[in-house]
Each structure stands twice: as structure tokens, then as C-alpha cells.
Amino acid sequence: MNRWKLAACGLTIALSTISLGADLLAAETGADATDQQATPLGTHVSDFTLDNCYGKSVSLADFDSDPIIAIVYLGTECPLAKLYGPRLSDIQSRYADRGVQVIGINSNTQDSLTELAAYARRYGVDFPVLKDPGNRVADAMGAQRTPEVFLLDRDRIVRYHGRIDDQYGVGYSREREAKPELTLAIDALLAGKPVPVAATKVVGCHIGRVKQIEPTGEVTYAKHIAKIFNDRCVSCHRDGEIAPFNLGQYDDVIGWEDTILEVIDDNRMPPWSADPQHGKFSNDARLTAEERDLIGRWVDNGMPRGDDADLPPAPVFADGWQMDQPEEVIAMNDQSFSVPAEGIVDYQHFVVDPKWDEDKYIVQAEARPQRRGVVHHILVYVIPPGSDHRDLRQVLAGYAPGSPPLDLQDGVALKIAAGSKLLFEMHYTPNGTAQDDRSYVGVRFTEKSKVRKHLEGRIAVNTKFKIPPGDDNHTVTADYVSRQDEQLLSLSPHMHLRGKSFRYDVEFPDGRRDTILNVPHYDFNWQLKYVLEKPLTLPRGTKVVCTAVFDNSEENLTNPDPSQTVRWGDQSFEEMMIGFMDTVPVAEVR
Structure with a gap:
């Protein structure tokens, strides 16, 4: 487990190196421990000593000459801690000559000293980051998450507690300028004034605490839990993918159990937004x-490992391609795109001419990110010959974490006309480290004589809407009418940051009406395709009605600007309303 990781760093940390006074978090008001953890404001933090990742002991008293201390709890794999590492370094740099000192503390049992040193190097951390074995200091201060700030005045009284700013949250990034809550608190203390907002909501990952429960019970990692994680999680939660931590081994999981339970209880993971009452x-x-x-049950029983002989086979992931070896690989651009370490990156669009001088019949296609950690999704559209605009109905390939490639069977192919170009639509999500990306798409072809049916992209789209300022429930509709007997294969709702819900209803020529997909809580972070368990036959004249609801209010945390009327546009601060569909005709190609 993680104790072996500590030994591998070549450093020994004894709990005796932690000097904790009985009043480490002694409240001035005399409140009990429970109250202190719930509201640390006004409490006193006594001296403590911890080792940094290089084995040097660092005490709070070492900074007695600094009038203000910002203690920030950090985790090496927590997405928000990664994003805020550079921002904390910037705060330290800007305020150092005014007597402000940032101190990072890592209390995660799953984070080794080597990983802690790598975090400091990777994210340019230029302030002390200390290891808290056994989460003793975190327990005394009542810290729960990463990142979490305790701002101390000259008397080491907590005067601000909460987040660094409101730029990032769990599953969202604000596109408007962040409210710098920590630096506003620092400015107030330096000016000798009360902190204007002394407490803000802490968001982030749970601190991976050492558990006091002896592992017991029949439910074990090897026999039961490993298979669940392999089947449901590891495709994204592994090295090089967009998910923030690994779940492929027992030692990888320990320390993340509270976060895992939280995202499962909140239905955030695995990502899936469809209402189970409609569609399979x-x-x-x-x-x-x-x-x-x-x-x-496994977590409640102390997470027993079990017998390794019971472990299921490890999943095998494609090295390079999930599809067969491509016949042609097309890069998104001649040069890489530079993704910054933090902030919001607008959608990027790159047009490529594959120089196809004859019609192409594609049976396999796969979009592949070069830097999976920062590529959230890719859509590769077709620009028809003679046009300057993409055809929303014709998507060659798409990528999202865990998504399969296009793989058409039984004589079905995607026809692309000679002279067409490709448009790569790239959605990047910074992860704390600046990176260069040059993503690409691979394709395989078949002969025209072997094609029985063409895969057809269909859309229900509305480009004429106007979402009023502050409107939290604005409805926009669009429909598609089938002009032939066809089979519906998949559905992909698409909106941007103000998207709230999306529903597909089918009105059949005989008067029947059925809801085939309802997404009551649309999440822009997950561009999901919903593949029908069985193709749905749409007789000629069938209408598919799409109903989208937008939230342009202040309550929508991802809303770039609730004071603006919002119209159609490519960028995420604008909006779209598209119901994508894949179909094949019932009749074969003549």
C-alpha cells in the first residue's frame, strides 16, 4: 500500500516529527471539536512541524516574521489542485514582499513523497509543500478537501476559510472573470480591515485519510471491486487519459474511496445523463x-484486498488505435496547438484538405487526441465540395473519453463526396500543465460495389433562437421529418454552457408518440452519444421533435454572462441547439 510508496522515496517520516500542541486548533470561543471543524473561523492554529518531500523539516514557527500565512491543502492528482498550483505560485510571488507566505500541506495517504515532489516541479510550485503522514494536522484543523484554504493572521487566527477563487468547481469552469476571494481576504488583512467574505464553499476532492477500520467481510477488491472498476472506470482512469487518477490497481484506489462514493451518490460517475424511464x-x-x-459495502468494511488469485484479467487497451490499422491518417493541422496550463480555451477549428479526388466509402474512422489529458472531445465534420461551411449532418468521427470508434458492418458505409474537406472541432480543457496537441483521425475504406446502405447523419436544429437575459427556463424546439423509411441508430444532443435539459420525442404517422431519450440534466462536459439497444424504424413521415431548455440565469454557475441575450454561435459562450441522429435507410442502395 502507500506505506511502501513512502519507503521507496528513500525518506523516513516518523509521526514524532509532527509536533502538535493540544491547542493546535484551539477555538478562542471555547467551542468543542465538532464546532471547530464546522467553522474554523476565529480558531487558533498552534505550531506544527512536518517534513517536505525532500526530507527537510519545516515548522509553522519558521514563518513567525510573516504577518499572514495561507495554509492550503493539496493533492497531487486532484484536478482542482492541479489547476490551482500555478495560481497559488502566482499569489506567493505577488505577495511575498508584503509578508504573505503560502504553505501547502498534503495529507493524502495515496500520495507518495516522490509524487509530491513531481507535483511541485510540474506545476511550478515555489512555496513549501509538506507531507502530513496519518493526516494528523488535517484532522486537527478540520480540513476536508483539496484545495482548501485556511488564511491566518499575525496571531495565527483563521480569518478566511474556503476556496482560492470561484473560477473552477467540480465539473465546471466559469467563463467569466473569477472572483479572487483569497486575495481579497489577504488585501483586507494587510490593510488592517475585516475580511469582507470570510467563508466560501470548499469544493474539490476528499482528503484521502488513513482509515481506522480493520478490513473485514466477504466483499473484496480482488473478487468483486476490481471487475467493476475495470468494466466501468479504467478506460478513462488510467495513465495518459483525461480522468484525474488511476483505478487500475488496489494501491491506486486506496485514498480515493470517499471521492468515489461521493461521485457515485451524485450520479456524476460514470458519466451518463439519460433518464432510465425512456429508451434502452x-x-x-x-x-x-x-x-x-x-x-x-466494500468501503464500509475497510476495503479488504482479498486474494490476488481472484483478480480478473486486466483490461487490454489499444496501443495507438482501437480500430484496425488505418489506411490513412490525417492530422488536424500542420502545426500543434498550444493548450495553456489553466483558464478557458474557446473551441478551436482546423480545416484540412485530405485531397480525396474520388468518392470515398468509409467503414471505420477514429479520432485520436495526441494529448489525451487536455483534449475533452473532438468532432470531425465534412465540408462538402464547393462549400466553405461544415455539414452538421455529416460527422466523420468523434472522440470523447471512453468513446468507441466508428465501425460499420454488413455493407454499411459513410459516403464522402470527392473534393470534400474536413473540419476538426477541438474542445480543450487545461489541466494545470501547458501542453501542445496535434490530434488526428484515422480511416479505413471499402469499395463502392460492397456498399449496401449509406450511414446518414440527421439533425433537428434551430439557429434562430434568442435566450433572454436571466431566463432560467427558456425552451427551444426543432424537428426532423423522415422522408423515407429508415432506422434510427443513435442520438446525440448538443448545447453549450447554458444547456439545461434535452428531450427527443417521436411522432409516428399513425399518431403514436413516444419519448425515446430524455436528458433532464444536460452536462456540457460530456458530449455523449446514446446508441439505441435496438434500431428504431422510422416510417416515412415520422417526426422527431427535439426540445431543449436553457438556463441563462445567475444560478447557472457555468453561465459566461447572464446579462446578455444569447444567440446561435460556434463558441461555448454562445449557444447551439442540435439534435444529432444516425440512421440507415431500410432499402438498400440500388
Whole structure:
């Protein structure tokens, strides 16, 4: 487990190196421990000593000459801690000559000293980052998450507690300028004034505490839990993918159990937004009730490892391609795109001419990011010959974490006309480290004589809407009418940051009406395709009605500017309303 990781760093940290006075977090008001943890404001933090990742002991008293101390709890793999590492270094740099000192503390049992040193180097951390073995200091201060700030005045009284700013949250990034809550508190203390907002909501990952429960019970990692994680999580939660931490081994999981339970309880993971009351989908990612129960029981029982002989085979992932070896690989651009360490990156669009001088019939296609850690999704559209604009109905390939490639069977192919160009739409999500990306798409072809049916992209789209300022429930509709008998294969709702919900209803020629997909809580972070378990036949004249609801209010935390009327546009601060669909005709190609 993680104690072996500590030994591998070549450094020994004894708990005796932590000097904790009985009043490490002694409240001035005399409140009990429970109250102190709930509201640390006004409490006193006594001296403590911890080792940094290089084995040097550092005490709070070492900074007695600094009038203000910002203690920030950090985790090496927490997405928000990664994003805020550079921002904390900037705060330290800007305020150092005014007597402000930032101190990072890592209390995660899953983070080794080597990983802590790598975090400091990777994110340009130029302030002390200390290791808190056994989470003793975190327990005394009542710290719960990473990143979490305790701002201390000259008397080491907590005068501000909460987040660094409101730029990032769990699953969202604000596109408007952040409210710098920590630096506003620092400025107030330096000016000898009360902190204007002394407490803000802490968001982030749970601190991976050492558990006091002796592992017991029949539910073990090897026999029950590993298979669930392999099937549901590891495709994204592994090295090089966009998910923030690994779940492929027992030692990787320990320390993340509280965060895992939270995201499962909140239905944030695995990502799946469809209402189970409507439609059945072959790629349904939800955990079953039994899987949820097993994970909960396993954590409650102390997370026993079990016998390694019971471990399932490790999943095998494609090295380079999930599809067969491509016949042609097309890069998104001649040069790489530079993704910054933090902030919001608008959608990037790159047009490529593959120089196809004859019609192409594609049976396999796969979009691949070069830097998976920062590429959230890719859509590769076709620009028809003679046009300057993409055809929204014709998507060659798409990528999102865990998504499969296009793989057409039984004589079905995607026809692309000679002279067409490709448009790469790239959605980047900075992860704390600046990176260069040059993503690409691979394709395989078939002969025209072997094609029985063409895959057709269909859309229900509305480009004429106007979402009023402050409107939290603005409805926009669009429809598609089938002009032939065809089979519906998949559905992909698409909106931007103000998207709230999306529904597909089918009105059949005989008067029947059915809801085939309802997404009550649309999440722009997950561009999901919902593949029907069985193709749905749409007789000629069938209408597919899409209903989208937008939230342009202040309550929408991702809303770039609730004071603006919002119209159609490519960028995420604008909006779209598209119901994508894949179909094949019932009749074969003549």
C-alpha cells in the first residue's frame, strides 16, 4: 500500500516529527471539536512541524516574521489542485514582499513523497509543500478537501476559510472573470480591515485519510471491486487519459474511496445523463444497483484486498488505435496547438484538405487526441465540395473519453463526396500543465460495389433562437421529418454552457408518440452519444421533435454572462441547439 510508496522515496517520516500542541486548533470561543471543524473561523492554529518531500523539516514557527500565512491543502492528482498550483505560485510571488507566505500541506495517504515532489516541479510550485503522514494536522484543523484554504493572521487566527477563487468547481469552469476571494481576504488583512467574505464553499476532492477500520467481510477488491472498476472506470482512469487518477490497481484506489462514493451518490460517475424511464441503450454506462451496493459495502468494511488469485484479467487497451490499422491518417493541422496550463480555451477549428479526388466509402474512422489529458472531445465534420461551411449532418468521427470508434458492418458505409474537406472541432480543457496537441483521425475504406446502405447523419436544429437575459427556463424546439423509411441508430444532443435539459420525442404517422431519450440534466462536459439497444424504424413521415431548455440565469454557475441575450454561435459562450441522429435507410442502395 502507500506505506511502501513512502519507503521507496528513500525518506523516513516518523509521526514524532509532527509536533502538535493540544491547542493546535484551539477555538478562542471555547467551542468543542465538532464546532471547530464546522467553522474554523476565529480558531487558533498552534505550531506544527512536518517534513517536505525532500526530507527537510519545516515548522509553522519558521514563518513567525510573516504577518499572514495561507495554509492550503493539496493533492497531487486532484484536478482542482492541479489547476490551482500555478495560481497559488502566482499569489506567493505577488505577495511575498508584503509578508504573505503560502504553505501547502498534503495529507493524502495515496500520495507518495516522490509524487509530491513531481507535483511541485510540474506545476511550478515555489512555496513549501509538506507531507502530513496519518493526516494528523488535517484532522486537527478540520480540513476536508483539496484545495482548501485556511488564511491566518499575525496571531495565527483563521480569518478566511474556503476556496482560492470561484473560477473552477467540480465539473465546471466559469467563463467569466473569477472572483479572487483569497486575495481579497489577504488585501483586507494587510490593510488592517475585516475580511469582507470570510467563508466560501470548499469544493474539490476528499482528503484521502488513513482509515481506522480493520478490513473485514466477504466483499473484496480482488473478487468483486476490481471487475467493476475495470468494466466501468479504467478506460478513462488510467495513465495518459483525461480522468484525474488511476483505478487500475488496489494501491491506486486506496485514498480515493470517499471521492468515489461521493461521485457515485451524485450520479456524476460514470458519466451518463439519460433518464432510465425512456429508451434502452447499448452503451448505458450506469452502475447497476448491485455494483453500487458492493462498492459501498466494500468501503464500509475497510476495503479488504482479498486474494490476488481472484483478480480478473486486466483490461487490454489499444496501443495507438482501437480500430484496425488505418489506411490513412490525417492530422488536424500542420502545426500543434498550444493548450495553456489553466483558464478557458474557446473551441478551436482546423480545416484540412485530405485531397480525396474520388468518392470515398468509409467503414471505420477514429479520432485520436495526441494529448489525451487536455483534449475533452473532438468532432470531425465534412465540408462538402464547393462549400466553405461544415455539414452538421455529416460527422466523420468523434472522440470523447471512453468513446468507441466508428465501425460499420454488413455493407454499411459513410459516403464522402470527392473534393470534400474536413473540419476538426477541438474542445480543450487545461489541466494545470501547458501542453501542445496535434490530434488526428484515422480511416479505413471499402469499395463502392460492397456498399449496401449509406450511414446518414440527421439533425433537428434551430439557429434562430434568442435566450433572454436571466431566463432560467427558456425552451427551444426543432424537428426532423423522415422522408423515407429508415432506422434510427443513435442520438446525440448538443448545447453549450447554458444547456439545461434535452428531450427527443417521436411522432409516428399513425399518431403514436413516444419519448425515446430524455436528458433532464444536460452536462456540457460530456458530449455523449446514446446508441439505441435496438434500431428504431422510422416510417416515412415520422417526426422527431427535439426540445431543449436553457438556463441563462445567475444560478447557472457555468453561465459566461447572464446579462446578455444569447444567440446561435460556434463558441461555448454562445449557444447551439442540435439534435444529432444516425440512421440507415431500410432499402438498400440500388
